[in-house]
Structures are given as C-alpha cells and as structure tokens.
Amino acid sequence: MTFEIFFQTLASGILMGLIYALVAIGLTLIFGVMDIVNFAHGEFLMLGMYSSFWLFSLYALDPLLTLPLTALMLFSFGVLLYRLLIVRIINAPMLSQIFTTFGIMILLRGVAQFLWKPDFRTIENSAVSGSIKLLGLQLGEPQLVAGLGAVLITSAVYFFLNRTRLGAALEATASDKEAARLMGIDSHKMFSLAWGIGAACAGAAGALLATFFPIFPDVGANFILMAFVVVNLGGFGSVTGAFWAGILVGVIQVMGGLLLGPQYKTAVVLVIFLGVLMFRPQGLMGKA
Amino acid sequence: MSAMNKFWFPAGSLLVALVLPLVVHNVSWLNLAILVLMAAQAGVAWNIVGGYAGQVSLGHAAFYGLGAYTSTLLLLKLGINPWLGVLAAGLLAAALSTAFGWSCFRLKGHYFAMATIAVAELVQIFFNEWDFGGAAVGLSVPMDRTGWLWMNFASKLPYYWLALGLLVLTLGVNWWIERSYLGYYLRAIKDEPDAARSIGIPIARYKQIALCISAFFSAAGGSLYAQKELYIDPNSVLSTALSIKMALVSILGGVGTLFGPVLGALMLTSIEEFTRILFGGTGRGTDTIIYAALIIFVAVFYPLGIVGWWRARKERADWARVAREAS
Numbered sequence: 001m002t003f004e005i006f007f008q009t010l011a012s013g014i015l016m017g018l019i020y021a022l023v024a025i026g027l028t029l030i031f032g033v034m035d036i037v038n039f040a041h042g043e044f045l046m047l048g049m050y051s052s053f054w055l056f057s058l059y060a061l062d063p064l065l066t067l068p069l070t071a072l073m074l075f076s077f078g079v080l081l082y083r084l085l086i087v088r089i090i091n092a093p094m095l096s097q098i099f100t101t102f103g104i105m106i107l108l109r110g111v112a113q114f115l116w117k118p119d120f121r122t123i124e125n126s127a128v129s130g131s132i133k134l135l136g137l138q139l140g141e142p143q144l145v146a147g148l149g150a151v152l153i154t155s156a157v158y159f160f161l162n163r164t165r166l167g168a169a170l171e172a173t174a175s176d177k178e179a180a181r182l183m184g185i186d187s188h189k190m191f192s193l194a195w196g197i198g199a200a201c202a203g204a205a206g207a208l209l210a211t212f213f214p215i216f217p218d219v220g221a222n223f224i225l226m227a228f229v230v231v232n233l234g235g236f237g238s239v240t241g242a243f244w245a246g247i248l249v250g251v252i253q254v255m256g257g258l259l260l261g262p263q264y265k266t267a268v269v270l271v272i273f274l275g276v277l278m279f280r281p282q283g284l285m286g287k288a
Numbered sequence: 289m290s291a292m293n294k295f296w297f298p299a300g301s302l303l304v305a306l307v308l309p310l311v312v313h314n315v316s317w318l319n320l321a322i323l324v325l326m327a328a329q330a331g332v333a334w335n336i337v338g339g340y341a342g343q344v345s346l347g348h349a350a351f352y353g354l355g356a357y358t359s360t361l362l363l364l365k366l367g368i369n370p371w372l373g374v375l376a377a378g379l380l381a382a383a384l385s386t387a388f389g390w391s392c393f394r395l396k397g398h399y400f401a402m403a404t405i406a407v408a409e410l411v412q413i414f415f416n417e418w419d420f421g422g423a424a425v426g427l428s429v430p431m432d433r434t435g436w437l438w439m440n441f442a443s444k445l446p447y448y449w450l451a452l453g454l455l456v457l458t459l460g461v462n463w464w465i466e467r468s469y470l471g472y473y474l475r476a477i478k479d480e481p482d483a484a485r486s487i488g489i490p491i492a493r494y495k496q497i498a499l500c501i502s503a504f505f506s507a508a509g510g511s512l513y514a515q516k517e518l519y520i521d522p523n524s525v526l527s528t529a530l531s532i533k534m535a536l537v538s539i540l541g542g543v544g545t546l547f548g549p550v551l552g553a554l555m556l557t558s559i560e561e562f563t564r565i566l567f568g569g570t571g572r573g574t575d576t577i578i579y580a581a582l583i584i585f586v587a588v589f590y591p592l593g594i595v596g597w598w599r600a601r602k603e604r605a606d607w608a609r610v611a612r613e614a615s
Contacts, residue, residue, distance in 0.1 A: 031398075035398075037398050037401075037402075085584065085588060088588050088589075089587070089588055089591070092587075092588075092591045093591055093592075094344065094397060094398070095344055095535075095539055095543060095591075096539070096587040096588070096591035097587075098344070098346075098401065099535075099536065099539055099583055099584075099586075099587040100583075100584055100587040100588055102532060102583065103580045103581070103582075103583035103584035103587060104580070104584060105580075106576055106579065106580035106583065107576075107577060107580035107581060107584065109573070109576065109580075110573040110574070110575075110576030110577035110579075110580055111573070111577060112573075113572060113573030113576070114572045114573045114574060114577060117572070118573075217573070225405070225406075225409065228402050228405070228406075229402075229406070232399065232402055236398065236399075263413070263416070263417055264413070264417070266409070266413060267410055267413045267414075270406045270409055270410050270413075271410065273406055274391050274403060274406055274407065274410075277391075277395060277399065277403055278391065278394075281394060281395050281396075281399060
C-alpha cells in the first residue's frame with residue numbers, strides 16, 4: 001500500500017464519516033433529550049434525498065440550493081411525527097418505543113415505494129460535479145462539498161446548543177427533565193424541537209448525499225446501522241462525541257474495506273464497535 | 289385469569305390445532321397454518337430471554353439462521369440425519385449463545401438492543417461470504433431421501449405436525465420455566481435488577497441460562513424452516529427483519545406471557561399473508577404500509593400486547609366490581 005492510496009482512502013473515509021456524523025447527531029439529540037432511539041432516522045435521510053431529487057428534476061433547482069428548504073420540510077415532518085405519534089409513547093415501555101419508531105421506518109419505506117417506485121434514481125449534472133486535485137489527492141467535488149456542508153451544519157447545531165437560550169433549554173431538558181420543567185421549560189416544546197432538528201439534520205445529510213449517492217426507498221438502511229454505531233461510540237446524547245465517532249467510523253469503514261475487501265468493511269466497523277462496548281459500555285466519549 | 293381459563297384456553301387451542309388439518313385440505317391454507325405455527329414457535333423461543341428476562345434482543349435471527357445452516361450443512365456435507373441435525377443445531381446455538389451473551393449482557397437497555405443487532409449483522413455478513421456454506425447463493429436441502437426418518441416430505445401436512453410438535457415442546461419448556469425458580473429469578477432480574485442482585489441472585493448466570501434455552505429453540509425452529517422450505521440463504525434465515533419479527537410476535541401478543549407470542553403470530557402472519565396476497569402483486573409496497581401501520585397502532589395504543597391489554601381490562605373490571613360491592 002503506497003502512501004498515496006493510504007491518504008486517498010483516509011480522505012474519502014473522513015468525508016463519508018462527516019455525513020455519518022451529521023446523520024448521527026440528529027439521532028443522538030433525540031435520544032439525549034427523550035431517551036428514545038429513532039429507528040426511522042435513516043428514512044428521514046431518504047426523504048431528504050427524494051426532496052432534493054424532485055426539486056431538481058421538476059424545477060431544475062440544485063440540491064445545494066434547495067438544502068435549506070429540504071431541511072425545513074424535514075424539520076416540520078419531525079415535529080409533526082412527534083406531535084402525532086411519539087408524544088403518545090413518551091412513558092411507554094422501551095419495547096413499544098422501539099417498535100413504534102421501527103413501524104414508522106417500515107411505513108416510510110412503504111410509502112416511498114408506493115409514491116416513487118423502488119427504482120434507483122440519480123441526480124445528473126448538478127452544479128457540483130467532477131473531481132479536483134487537492135494536496136496531491138484526487139477528491140470528488142460532490143463528496144468534498146458534502147463533507148464541508150456536514151461540518152458547517154454540525155457546527156451550527158453545536159453553536160445553537162451551546163450559545164443560544166433555546167439550545168440551553170434543550171440541553172437542560174436533556175440532562176434533567178424535571179429540573180428543567182421546574183425552571184419553566186416546556187418539555188413538550190423541547191421534545192418537538194429535538195425531533196425537528198434531528199429530522200432536519202438527517203434531511204440535510206440526504207440533500208448533501210443526493211448528488212453522488214443513488215436514491216431509492218430503502219437507502220436509509222445503509223446509514224441507520226452506521227448511525228447507531230456512531231451514536232453508541234460517541235456516547236448516547238453527545239453531539240461532540242457523535243461528530244468524532246462519525247469520522248472514526250467513516251475512516252475505519254474505508255480502511256477495513258481497503259485491507260480486507262469491500263465486502264467486509266461493515267464487519268470491521270461492527271467488530272470494533274462491539275470491542276469498544278466491552279471495555280467502555282458508555283461509548284468512547286460518553287459519561288459512565 | 290381464572291383456573292378455568294388457564295386450562296381451557298390451551299386445551300381448546302390444541303384441540304383446534306389437532307383437528308384443523310383434518311378439516312382444511314386447501315394447500316395454501318395449510319401452508320398459512322404452518323407459517324403461523326413456526327412464527328409462534330420462534331416468538332415463544334425469543335420470549336424466554338426477551339420477555340421473561342426482559343433482555344430485548346434484536347438479533348435472534350443469528351440463532352435461527354445458525355440452526356438452519358447447521359442441520360442443512362450436516363445433512364448436505366456429511367449425510368447426517370436431520371433429526372440429529374436439529375439437536376446438533378440447538379446445542380451449537382446454545383453453546384455459541386455464551387459468546388453472544390458474553391459480548392452483550394453487560395450492556396443495558398438500548399445499548400444491549402443495539403449490540404444484538406450488530407452481532408446478528410456480523411453473523412449475516414459471515415454467511416454471505418462463507419463459500420463452504422453456500423455464501424449469498426444459499427443452500428438447497430436434498431430431496432433424495434423422504435419420509436419421517438429423514439424429516440423430508442413431498443406434501444405439506446407432515447410439516448404441520450412437526451411445527452405443531454415443536455411449538456408445543458417450546459411452550460412446555462416455557463410453562464416449566466414460568467413455574468420454576470428460574471422463572472422467578474428471571475422476572476426479578478427484569479423488574480428489579482438491583483434488588484435481585486442484592487439478595488444474591490447471580491444475574492449474569494441466569495440471563496445466560498435463559499439465553500441458552502432461547503437459542504436452542506430458536507435454532508431448532510431454524511432447522512425445521514430449512515427442512516420445510518428446502519432452501520435457505522442469509523437473507524431468509526439471518527436477516528434483521530427476521531430478528532425483528534421474532535420480537536414483534538411477542539410484543540403484539542404480550543411480552544413475557546406464555547401464549548402471547550402464539551396470539552401475536554396468528555395475527556401478524558395472517559395479516560402479512562393476506563395483505564401480500566391482496567396487495568403484494570402491485571409491487572408498490574401497499575402490503576408493507578398496512579403491515580407497518582398495524583405495528584405502529586399496536587405499539588402506540590396497546591403497549592402491553594393483546595394478553596396484557598386483556599389482563600388490564602379484567603383487572604379494572606374486577607376492581608370496579610369490588611368498588612360496587614363495597615359501596
């Protein structure tokens with residue numbers, strides 16, 4: 001393995017990892033605030049991809065241009081889902097919570113298949129395409145833009161959580177629901193907000209992916225498993241943890257694929273994931 | 289539930305199950321009945337660790353698939369009789385479940401569930417790549433020796449009896465667990481893990497015992513599946529969807545109850561098959577939508593499953609009667 005291949009792989013791993021991080025941040029936010037694992041998170045990403053696809057093919061609007069719109073749509077969708085269904089299972093046993101979001105996952109896949117057929121779709125000739133040579137590495141421009149976009153959005157979420165009053169209220173609800181309620185923070189509003197932001201992050205990730213990844217109803221399955229691993233490794237509820245763990249998982253995946261063959265790239269991630277859980281059940285950056 | 293119900297419900301169900309094939313001759317109805325029995329058996333097996341012990345495993349397809357592959361490979365490569373194959377499959381799965389338990393049991397709640405998904409996914413990747421085991425192409429069970437001795441039949445009916453027998457056996461073991469110390473320990477571990485530990489119940493050992501039994505019967509179910517379908521591949525016996533289904537039938541019927549998974553399997557499999565027949569041909573996912581809507585509906589509105597809902601209703605009625613009589 002030459003240095004060139006190594007760095008080339010490393011770079012593509014980091015870029016993919018940034019997308020994983022963006023997907024996982026929404027997941028970890030929802031979990032952190034209300035202790036519910038959202039199995040339908042990959043489907044939020046899928047909806048984001050279809051939103052980009054239709055806006056592009058019907059109105060010739062570039063996915064990057066319509067990203068804010070896609071994020072906004074997914075935000076509303078997340079809030080709606082919370083108000084309609086999730087609100088009813090806040091105090092339900094863990095099993096019914098798992099199966100509610102799992103049911104939503106299958107439902108959204110079914111609806112996507114019903115409305116848009118199971119075909120693979122791609123976006124051709126978007127504003128960003130081709131590849132550039134950067135520091136001696138050949139990098140796909142869509143991937144580069146997606147990675148950059150993911151960093152920007154992640155930073156924005158981080159800034160929102162740590163530097164704004166609303167973000168502080170969200171964090172307060174995450175660390176102690178009762179205490180936050182006593183301080184006059186409406187937890188339902190915070191839960192809606194978490195679902196909104198969570199879905200918007202996944203939708204934005206979908207929009208960023210749309211220019212270089214095939215779009216189909218089950219596309220979320222490719223991402224949800226990795227997002228679970230990222231959320232676990234980063235520590236449930238930790239946005240910073242999810243960011244670094246996302247990059248780590250992206251790199252492990254491509255490196256594993258390079259060393260053992262692409263069919264084992266997911267296996268390598270899962271083995272390392274289980275290994276880490278053995279010694280640090282709370283994840284790499286989670287608190288015990 | 290009164291003592292009458294406790295006796296009559298199982299006895300009545302068994303009677304219906306015994307008479308059914310004498311009345312029903314239509315092959316597709318018989319096939320549906322077999323599917324129900326097999327789904328019920330898988331759910332009952334899952335319920336031992338997922339229900340009684342409260343360890344929500346979303347990776348039980350690993351055991352089911354392991355069972356299917358073990359008996360099929362033994363038959364295919366070494367000519368070993370499937371009856372022995374089923375036993376070997378169960379024992380191997382029970383043995384390997386210690387590795388599963390060792391890597392997952394120190395985790396709690398969501399962490400445990402995620403880890404079980406990861407383990408099952410790894411097993412699936414392995415079987416997808418393992419050439420000796422047929423890789424992604426799968427394995428076919430040879431049809432050269434048929435009859436009861438080789439657990440291989442041209443008609444469906446014998447599989448009905450096999451599936452029913454395995455279900456009754458699995459239920460019997462669950463019934464025994466419910467009444468034994470093991471059952472009490474498991475419920476204590478589920479409801480009050482800290483209290484259970486403080487009175488000296490070796491939590492890790494009992495969780496593992498439950499998992500071994502659960503794995504044994506899941507694998508036996510997998511072996512039977514292979515003998516009935518005559519063809520297995522990673523997608524049919526090791527998929528996450530199967531893991532989920534094993535848990536789902538228990539949840540629909542009632543987690544941690546003896547007959548919950550049987551009721552759940554009856555509901556889920558019937559709905560699955562009917563929607564597939566009615567809407568599946570369109571290829572537009574209508575069957576999936578109905579299936580998913582049902583899952584959401586039950587999970588949101590009947591979180592305790594049918595049996596749990598029935599019991600809660602009965603309890604409320606009893607209290608209402610007590611209140612009426614007192615006033």
